[in-house]
Amino acid sequence: MSLAAVETERSGVVPAGSPAPEERQSAEPGYQVIRRNGTVSPFDLSKIQVAVTKAFLAVEGNTAAASRRVHEMVEEVSGQAFQALTRRGDRTFHIEDIQDQVELALMRSEHHKVARAYVLYREERARARREDAAKRAEEESRPKLKVRGTDGTPKPLDEKRLATLIDEAVAGLDGASAEPVLTETMRNLYDGITQDELSQAPIMAARTLVEQEPNYAFVSARLLLDLLRREALTFIAGKETQATQAEITTGYAPYFEAYVRRGVQLDLLDGELLKFDLPKLARALKPERDLLFQFLGLQTLYDRYFLHSNNVRFELPQAFFMRVAMGLALRETDREGKAIEFYNLISSFDFMCSTPTLFNAGTPRSQLSSCFLTTVPDDLDGIFKSIKDNALLAKYSGGLGNDWTRVRGLGAHIKGTNGESQGVVPFLKVANDTAIAVNQGGKRKGAVCAYLETWHIDIEEFFDLRKNTGDDRRRTHDMNTANWVPDLFMQRVEEDGQWTLFSPDETPDLHDLMGKAFAERYAFYEEKAKKGEMHVFKQVRATDLWRRMLTMLFETGHPWITFKDPCNLRSPQQHIGVVHSSNLCTEITLNTSDKEVAVCNLGSVNLANHIRGGKLDHAQIERTVKTAMRMLDNVIDVNFYTIPEAKNSNMKHRPVGLGLMGFQDALNIMRLPYASDAAVDFADESMEAISYHAIAASADLAEERGRYPSFEGSLWSKGILPIDSIKIVDAARGHKVEMDRSTRLDWDKLRARVKSAGMRNSNTMAIAPTATISNICGVAQSIEPAYQNLFVKSNMSGDFTVVNEHLVRDLKARGLWDEVMVSDLKYFDGSVGSIDRVPDDLKKIYATAFEIDSTWLIKAASRRQKWIDQSQSLNIYIANPNGKKLDSLYRLAWKLGLKTTYYLRSRSATHVEKSTLKGTDGKLNAVSASAVTAAPAAEFIEVGKACSIDNPECEACQ
Structure with a gap:
């Protein structure tokens, strides 16, 4: 009994x-x-x-x-x-x-x-x-602890409040208990502890439990909220002020009004915000949404996003989201109504604006755009103006893509001095150092990517820029590099033909040509070279250059491989210019010229929040996309432009880039393995829905606000939508691109609407990496497969334990989640594939990035690319790379119609500490995944280093 x-x-x-x-x-x-x-x-x-x-x-x-x-x-x-x-x-x-x-x-x-x-x-x-x-x-016999306040005055520790705070933090979270957090917190307190240390103690205590129960990531965030509330409320009130989550429910509204006034007073907020109906906006705040954060997301916001004065944060999360919404609604007729609409979208994590928008919306210098593309001219004035432009654009958090193809190559004649050029590399070194010098106010490092076409005479030196050996004066250790590859080169590789390198001062028109026109003119210059009529040129075997390109990609992670012709031939704006490069993260494909610096404004739909009953909620997607497109279009008008060429381009073409994140989470919710036809079909379905509603929303805005100025003559004006533009690439290549053409929605109806109403935006979609905003929302970044199911993620805010909550939920349901499973996940680098007691169906669903055949990533990307008028940041993961694998993968990417690729994520080994997080000082180090020396690879891939999986410098797009 x-x-x-x-x-x-x-x-x-x-x-x-x-x-x-x-x-x-x-x-x-x-x-x-x-x-x-x-x-x-x-x-x-x-x-x-x-x-x-x-x-x-x-x-x-x-x-x-x-x-x-x-x-x-x-x-x-x-x-x-x-x-x-x-x-x-x-x-x-x-x-x-x-x-x-x-x-x-x-x-x-x-x-x-x-x-x-x-x-x-x-x-x-x-x-x-x-x-x-x-x-x-x-x-009773234990001495009562004293806490030193901000003024140094000791006061008794309020154990009751501490217990209440922890009880609030675990409320409603399965598997989370107050007792271990309180016990560990009390163990680490001492007499005379400062108020800040006391606030940190329960946070650190909860963080040590995340690997055992993912919900402690929410507990840690809620405990961090208490620290933030004390900091912000004290600053606004001018005296020591604290509030529990229950107390802030009624305190948010009065705080918000005071916060806006104080922000304007400190010249940190735009004075225009005072013209809003602040009481109405305050009533619309939803304090309970503070509880949606996981620790990584909230800590990132605390460290780098929330407004501060003398390093004191005074911006609470819901005030932050409302400030961003107000900044985007400044030009709206119904300011308050639209601000509340925008607020509800981002505070619910259904959609998130890009990092520059979050940083700067509603501030006196509201530089909200994410990406800038420039083309560098072939003269000293132009080169150094471009480098100066880089500095000005990077100052307010923009990511940069520079086209350097026009700059003459090594050995080319310089008429003004009757000397020989040192080529493009020395100037790239200056651009590299400029990016480091301008660190975006300490919020994140400056970041730039240099592009060079594959026919440039300096291309081989360009491949070596990221090497750790050789003349350091001809190395750019901090700059990203990308290869702008014409289709003709890929065709020469396919047929094992010859390839000729030229200096652009002798072949100036190649820079602006594509498709058949490029092939014909290129052949003309090759004939001239054979006749001895060219001064600087070099002939190489195309496959040898291709192999070297792939070798350096494996060794250094650069240069990335991007394809010039599909970027141009499918561009809606080919009637008015040329796409000379992509951007920092390879998802933006916009025209550039000496008079136009391309600008793109980004934001991403959180797919995980749009799954209902195991399926994509199309009605919700439509609502989200419609509001998101309006927000992105508003960015163009309220934006602060640091150089006139950027404003000229953005106002003329009005491009935006709506993307997505949480793709892996959506698959987990629907219980679909990433490596499956069903996942590829979902990539197709979800991107088609986003594409359809993004184009429709832009047409609606055109009807309300007018078409973008350069609309006439565009593919849009001819009724050619992204799904239709694939045929243009077919014609240029002389054969059908291996890209699926199936559809689900009524595209004929949309074509007719676009032709009649026009478009508000020249470009509407681009899938960015979402490296930071996905952390804020607590989902997997972009279209990425899960890196590991248990690992430590590093960014500029520190190290954070990440556990796949979906896996934990399923293991709990089967009685398999215990300390042994945690230990096994550590031992097997976050993979369940080698853990015998994990059922096979779960092994398929929760296969990690390096366990998935890379061809699945490319197939899914091809299905998305048919719907996107720009491109996507596509990382390629391959556990044990060799020449044959890389050759087939990147050829497949070209054949399936991809426009660009991003990092090659290679891994031959990882280091895992077989230890618990308990007893650490908060530097969470259960699993360390970093760039490591790779084992020798087969064929032409040399010994090198794997690309770091979580590079804090790769955040500039989002």
Whole structure:
């Protein structure tokens, strides 16, 4: 029999969960009970009856027949106990006397099993009381801790508030308990601890538990909120102020109004924000959404996004989101209505603006754009103006892509000095150092990517820029590099033909040509070279150059491989210019010229939040995309432009880049393996939905606000949508691109609408890496497969344990989540593939990036690319690369119609510390995944280093 079945309250015989005294009507008049703590209360016979009933039911069972017998026996035993108590004429009884009489009554009635259990239970409770008393005595004898306030004044530690705070933090979270957090917190406190240290203590305590239960990531975030609330409210109020989550529910509104006024006063917020109806916006705030954060997301916002004065944060999360929304609604007719609409979208994590927008919206210098593309001219004035432009654009958090193809190559003649050029590399070194010097206000490092076409005479030196050997004056260790590859080169590789390198001062028109026109002009220059009519050129075997390109890509992670022709031939704007490069993260494909610096404004749909009942919620996608497109279009008008060429381009073409994140989470929710036809189909379905509604939303905006100025002559104006532009590449290549052409939605209707209403934006879609904003939303970045199911993620805010909550949920459901599983995940680098007790279906669903055949990534990307008018940041993961694999992968990417690729993520080994997080100083190091020396690879791939999986410098797009 379970002792819990006969449990009584410490007061005597009342079982846990019995009715409160005021609810009972059976108190015996005139009789009293003395409790163990000395208090007196009315005697209640029903307490004996209920306790005895539970005891009998535990022994006899709960059948109807047993219940009848129990009822009779309860009447008998409780009656005997009451008679024994009153026989002496006493009217006040001690609780121990009552229990003694119940025990004797049970024995007299020969209910020995029940009596024995009752005796054992009483002893168990007595022992527990003794232990509690000893604990209380120990606590009373322990010196009371003092906390030093911000002014240095000591005050007693408020243990009750600390316990309340931790209770709030674990509320509603399965698997999370206050007891271990409070115990670990108290263990680390000391007399004289500062208020800041006290605020950090429970956060650190909760962080150590994340690897055991992912929900402690939410607990840690909620505890960090307390620190942030104290910091912000104290700053605004001008005196020490704290608030629990329950208290801030009513305190957010008055704080918000004061926050806006103080921000304007400090010249950190645009004074225009004071013209909003602040009380109305304050009433729209949703304090409960503070609880949506996981620790990594909130810590990132705390460190780098929230407004601060003298390093004191005074911006709470919902004020932050409303500030961004207000900044984007400045030009709206219904400012408040649109600000609330925008706020609801981003604060729910259904959509998130890019990092520059989050940094700067609503501020006096609202540079909100993510990406800038420039083309560098072939003269000193132009080169150094471009480098200066880089500095100005990077200052306010823009990521840069520079086209350097026009700059003449090594050995080319310089007419002005009658000398020879040192080529493009020395200037790239200057651009590299400029990016490091301009670190975007300490919020993140400056970042730039240099592009060079594959026919440039300096291309081989360009391949070597990221090497750690050789002349350091001809190395750019911090600049990203990308190869702008014409289709003709890939065709020469396919046929094992020759390839000729030229200096652009002798072949200036190649820079602006593509497709068949490029092929014809290139052949013309090759003939000139054969005749000796070219001064600087070199002929190489195309496959040799291709192999060297792939070798350096493996060794250094650069240069990335991007394809010039599909970027141009499918560009809606080919009637008015040329795409000379992509951007820092390879997803933007916009025209550039000496007079136009291309600008793109980014934001991403959180796919994980749009899955309902195991399927994509198309109605919700439509609502999200419609609002998101309006926000992105607003960026163009409220934006702060640091150089006129950027404003000229952005106002003329109005491009935006709507992307997505949380693709892997969506697959987990739908229980689809990444490496499956179903996942590829979902990539197709989800991108088609985003594409359809993004184009439709832009057409709606065109009808409301007018078409973008360069609309006439564009592919849009001809009724050619992204899905239709694939045929242009077919024609240029002379064969059909191996790209799926199936559709689900009514595209004929949309074509007609675009032709009649026009478009507000020249470009509408681009899938950025979302390296930071996905952290804010707590989902997997962009279209990435899961890196590992348990690992430590590093960024500029520190190291954070990341556990796949979807996997943990499934393992719990099958009774498999325990300390052994945590240990196994560490040992196998976050992979479940080698853990025998994990079922095969879960191994497929939760296969990690390096366990997935890379061709699945390319197939899914091809399905998305058919819908996108720009491109996507596509990382390629390959566990054990060799020449044959890389050759086939990148040829496949070209054949399937991809426009660009991003990092090659190679891994031959990882280092895992086989340790627990407990007892650390907060530097979470259970799993360390970093760039490591790779083993020798087959064929032409040389020994090198794998590209770091979590590079804090790769955040400039988002």
